[in-house]
Amino acid sequence: MLMKKIKTVPTSVYQLVQDTRFRRILWQFTFALIIIFIISAAYGNVIDSLTTRGMLPSFRFLKLSAGIDIGEQLIEFNNASTNARALLVGFLNTISISFLAIIFSTIIGLMVALCRLSTNWLINRIAWIYIEIIRNIPLLMLLLIWYRAFFLKMPGIKQAVILGGTTSAEGIVQANVIVSNRGLAILWPLPTGSYAVYRWVLTAGLLVFVAGLIYFAIRTKRTGKKQMGFTWSLLAFIAIAVVGWLCLESAPFTLDRPTI
Structure with a gap:
């Protein structure tokens, strides 16, 4: 005859403490209280620090002047524009870059796939090197390699490489292409x-x-x-x-x- 094991309800404090179900719930409740205390203490410290500096935690800063310039912009923006408009410019820049990245990555991926299937040995090996070496290296490592091996080796702004440049009487240089460690600036239609x-x-x-x-x-x-x-x-x-x-x-x- 099969006997079913029936779990009894604790009737005393000692039995309650010895109950594994109660201890499991107690530890979870205690851990949740500790997390809530840490978050509330950190939030209180942040509020006190912001209040001391006259920076109240609200969204009113969106209406304040940004005081910065953004090089790439799809809509009109200057340093007198609001922080809200600066966020909008950044959002539009992200969308545009993402759109272009999707298009070009699709084209490059298709070309590499076709080259990988090519019967030409040289084209096939080049595609294999790209896929197996470049594509399998983490993006962060690639960024560090490009930054240290390429961008840090670029000339400073005073020693920039200038193509098709003219210098005014005030010493302002206008060019078709300017290459420096600050980036690549080219002639652009507005x-x-x-x-x-x-x-x-x-x-x-x-x-x-x-x-x-x-x-x-x-x-x-x-x-x-x-x-x-x-x-x-x-x-x-x-x-x-x-x-x-x-x-x-x-x-x-x-x-x-x-x-x-």
Whole structure:
């Protein structure tokens, strides 16, 4: 006859202390109290320190002037802008960099995969080296290697490598390319007032480009003959962009030269 083991309920303090279930719950409760005490003490110290320095813990700092400059920006920003706008600029920069990284990483990954499947020994080995060595090294280690072996060896801003530079009477140097340990600065187009109209021209050209691809794809399917759809669609886009540029009263872009 099978006997079931029935757990009895503790009836005294001694039995309660000896109960493994109670001790397990007690230790968890004690640990939770210790964590809550540490967090509350740290929070109190932070609040006291901020109050002493006149920095109240609130979101009012978002309306204060940032007082910093951001080199790369998709929207207008200067050091007099608010911290909230600085956060928005950083968010937009992150989104744009992520978007470009996804596109280029996809292209590079596809190219490396095709090279790895190539029957050419040299191309196949180069792809193998990239995959097995570079791709299998942790990203943090790669960043440290590039930083120490490349960026620290770059010339300082006063000894920067300047390409296509001109110096003004005040000693300000404007160039097409400036290379230093602060980074790479290149000639970059900036939109002007007429860009608001020109972007609609580019949008129309893009629609024509897509419509051309669809049209030639359908025509290829019907006739069975390969059409130069991409070439003609691209030429149509370029023609619309050039004609739209020439029809504007002023150029939609101006070239911004880096200065030191």
